[in-house]
Amino acid sequence: MKKKGLAIVISGPSGAGKGTICKELVKRNKNISISVSATTRKPRKNEVEGKNYYFYSEEEFNEKIKENDFLEYAKVYGNYYGTPKSKVIDEIENGKDVILEIDIQGALQIKESYPKGVFIFVMPPSMEELRNRITSRGTDSREVILERMECAYHELNYAFKYDYVIINDDLDEAVKIVDSILIAENHRAIRKKDIIEKIKEE
Amino acid sequence: MKKKGLAIVISGPSGAGKGTICKELVKRNKNISISVSATTRKPRKNEVEGKNYYFYSEEEFNEKIKENDFLEYAKVYGNYYGTPKSKVIDEIENGKDVILEIDIQGALQIKESYPKGVFIFVMPPSMEELRNRITSRGTDSREVILERMECAYHELNYAFKYDYVIINDDLDEAVKIVDSILIAENHRAIRKKDIIEKIKEE
Numbered sequence: 375m376k377k378k379g380l381a382i383v384i385s386g387p388s389g390a391g392k393g394t395i396c397k398e399l400v401k402r403n404k405n406i407s408i409s410v411s412a413t414t415r416k417p418r419k420n421e422v423e424g425k426n427y428y429f430y431s432e433e434e435f436n437e438k439i440k441e442n443d444f445l446e447y448a449k450v451y452g453n454y455y456g457t458p459k460s461k462v463i464d465e466i467e468n469g470k471d472v473i474l475e476i477d478i479q480g481a482l483q484i485k486e487s488y489p490k491g492v493f494i495f496v497m498p499p500s501m502e503e504l505r506n507r508i509t510s511r512g513t514d515s516r517e518v519i520l521e522r523m524e525c526a527y528h529e530l531n532y533a534f535k536y537d538y539v540i541i542n543d544d545l546d547e548a549v550k551i552v553d554s555i556l557i558a559e560n561h562r563a564i565r566k567k568d569i570i571e572k573i574k575e576e
Numbered sequence: 577m578k579k580k581g582l583a584i585v586i587s588g589p590s591g592a593g594k595g596t597i598c599k600e601l602v603k604r605n606k607n608i609s610i611s612v613s614a615t616t617r618k619p620r621k622n623e624v625e626g627k628n629y630y631f632y633s634e635e636e637f638n639e640k641i642k643e644n645d646f647l648e649y650a651k652v653y654g655n656y657y658g659t660p661k662s663k664v665i666d667e668i669e670n671g672k673d674v675i676l677e678i679d680i681q682g683a684l685q686i687k688e689s690y691p692k693g694v695f696i697f698v699m700p701p702s703m704e705e706l707r708n709r710i711t712s713r714g715t716d717s718r719e720v721i722l723e724r725m726e727c728a729y730h731e732l733n734y735a736f737k738y739d740y741v742i743i744n745d746d747l748d749e750a751v752k753i754v755d756s757i758l759i760a761e762n763h764r765a766i767r768k769k770d771i772i773e774k775i776k777e778e
Contacts, residue, residue, distance in 0.1 A: 431610040495765065499778045529777055538760065539768040541775075551763055558740065558760035561753055563697065573743075574732055576703045 375533040379405070379466040380559055381445075381488060382552075383474045385481045386496035387526030389507040391542040395496060396475045397547045406556075409474045412438070415453035428458060446483035459487070469501065471556060478532045485535070492559050494552065495536035501527065509510055581668040582761055583606070583647075583690055584754075585676045587683045588698030589728030591709040593744040597698060598677045608758075611664055611676045614640070617655035623752050630660060648678065648685035661689070673758060674718045680734045687737070696754065698737035701745040703729065 386392045400406050412428040412437050423429055430438070435454045438444060447456030457474060465472045474484065474491075484491055498504035501523070508514065508522050533539050538555055542548045559565070588594045598629065602608050614630040625631055632640070637656045640646060649658025659676060667674045676686065676693075686693055698770050700706035701723070710724050735741050740757055744750045761767070 497772065497775065511724035527776065530772060533768070533772050534765050536765050538763045539765045539772065541768075541771065542762055551759060554756035554759035555618055555763065557753060560756065561740045561742055563736050563741045564737050566735070566743075569736050569743065570699070570732060570741065573699065573702055574729065 376467075377469050377560075378565075379468070379470040379472060380556065381462055381466060381472050381484075381491040382475055382556065383481050383484050383491050383493045384496060384552075385476055385478050385494075385532075385536070386542075387504065387529045388522050389526065390496040390498050391506045391507070391545065391548070392475055392496040394545060395540075395542065395548050395552065396473050398545060398553055399473060402549065403471075403553070405469070406471045406473060407465055409457055409472050410466075411455055412444075412458050413453060413455045415455075421542060426525070428461075430454075445474070445487050446480040448479065457484070462488075478529055482532075482535065492538070492555065493536040494540060494555065495533045496539045496540050496542050496548070497530065497533065498526075499541050578669075579671050579762075580767075581670070581672040582758065583664055583668060583674050583676060583685050583686075583693040584679055584758065585686050585693050585695045586754075587678055587680050587696075587738070588699060588733075588744075589706065589731045590724050591699050591706045592698040593730065593747065593750070594677055594698040595710070596747060597742075597744065597750050597754060598675050600747060601615055601675060601754055604751065605673075605755070607671070608673045608675060609667055611659055611667075611674050613657055614646075614660050615655055615657045621744070630663075632656075647676070647689050648682040650681060653700070656752060684734075684737065693742070694757065695738040696740045696742060696757065697735045698742050698744050698750070699732065699735065700728075701743050708766075712723075 384392050384396060388476065396408060400408055410424060410428060412430050412435065414430055414432045417429050421427065428554070438458065439447065443459050444456040445459045445462060447454060457476065462472050476484065481493060498507065504526055505523060508519055540548050540551050586594050586598060598610060602610055612626060612630060614632050614637065616632055616634045619631050623629065634656070640660065641649065645661050647661045647664060648659040651654060659678065664674050668756065678686070683695060687695065706728055707725060710721055742750050742753050
């Protein structure tokens with residue numbers, strides 16, 4: 375009886391630190407992989423097919439939409455972006471946990487297309503700290519910062535659509551919490567049906 | 577904003593090892609306490625009020641039933657046994673996680689009276705191993721062993737009524753899984769309402 379992996383969807387406002395958490399998780403845990411998105415935008419220099427993105431033509435992308443092969447997708451500035459379902463399912467069937475770092479709209483789509491996923495929302499410890507993190511990047515104008523702050527504030531309302539909420543105060547602590555969530559989710563009664571039946575059959 | 581504790585209900589067939597797991601959890605984690613049952617049976621030598629049991633008269637026990645102060649209760653061989661709700665709630669309000677090691681009938685009652693609890697079912701790794709554990713006690717007759725085995729087999733059907741199922745193959749591993757479940761449950765979105773509202777209000 376082969377153990378199946380989990381699909382872990384991680385979202386949160388810009389500046390909450392979800393990207394850093396995901397990178398750290400993969401570094402520490404060999405059984406976790408990060409989902410690679412598909413896009414119709416042209417590859418940039420140094421971008422590698424299957425590593426940074428799967429690069430599809432618009433025709434291919436539309437074909438995959440028709441085949442229902444996206445867990446979620448969206449058109450942004452004229453280009454399509456999406457999460458190929460078959461690639462994620464392949465990993466899960468092979469026992470790997472797959473992380474999908476995805477925006478809130480995408481996460482809500484996945485809740486429809488793959489409700490078995492584990493949905494984690496990462497939050498900043500305070501709006502003050504969020505502002506510090508966004509401004510410390512030093513790349514954004516005052517307007518952009520304000521826009522990001524407003525967007526983050528609005529996005530906090532979606533936290534309750536998720537299974538778990540992590541306040542990202544300390545990276546190490548946050549990664550440990552995600553690890554614990556994975557262990558706990560792997561022991562949910564609904565995922566143990568096969569093994570219980572097996573023990574009974576002996 | 578004070579963090580509230582969790583009520584963790586642990587059940588499983590005789591021989592699954594739930595008692596050992598509970599003892600080990602309390603030993604390792606200062607924030608966990610074990611719930612003390614109330615009973616109308618007479619105290620035995622060395623039994624201490626409030627440690628082994630709360631010893632109630634039948635009148636007191638009936639009064640508490642009327643006041644709806646039991647998370648669960650049952651009459652066994654003419655004596656009442658029950659879990660006093662107010663004692664558990666006090667601990668939880670003080671931020672302590674409370675473990676309730678309880679039989680399946682009791683656990684199902686708690687699911688009704690306190691659905692916010694976390695329900696964990698502990699299983700033996702195999703029926704073979706269960707038989708070994710039950711026989712190795714050396715105290716039971718062949719009939720009693722057979723009865724226990726049949727009862728355990730029947731009880732496995734209730735595993736799906738629980739949130740989590742732990743196959744107790746290795747004590748250390750099982751305790752770590754319960755620890756992870758506690759961390760995960762403490763980060764459930766439904767338990768983070770207050771803190772999210774607070775961050776937004778800043």
